[in-house]
Amino acid sequence: MREVIHNRIAMLRAERKVSRRDLADALGVHYQTIGYLERGEFSPSLHLALRVAEYFDVPVEVVFSIHPFPRLGA
Template sequence: MAEEPVFNRIAVLRADRGVSRRDLAAALGVHYQTVGYLERGEYSPSLHLALRIAEFFEVPVEVVFSLKPFPKLGSTL
């Protein structure tokens, strides 16, 4: 069975807060390329990493990650 994709808003949250991939990676203790893999959906984080990312952005984990694609930002207005 193929692994179900995990969608995320890491890039949106980073841009909103002016945080670079390198800065986020340093705060999380991961390589900056890992942040890129996460943003592109090429890598699904462990539960521990997902919770740390949510904690970094001070939002619930459901704001960052979903099993369904997030709606486009303009479509909810």
């Protein structure tokens, strides 16, 4: 069974008008890694998850969860 880490990276990027490439450059990863993370095809290391949260200046729980996030407006 594959464990999925749910995330709000795409929402945070859109909200703050940050491209995948800009985020990847800031984190020191390949831009495709951001796409893999957003689609749930890759689970981040703890270090990377903390760096993503720090980049957006939010707690890591705002960005990542082991449970699906509720839909906005629901």
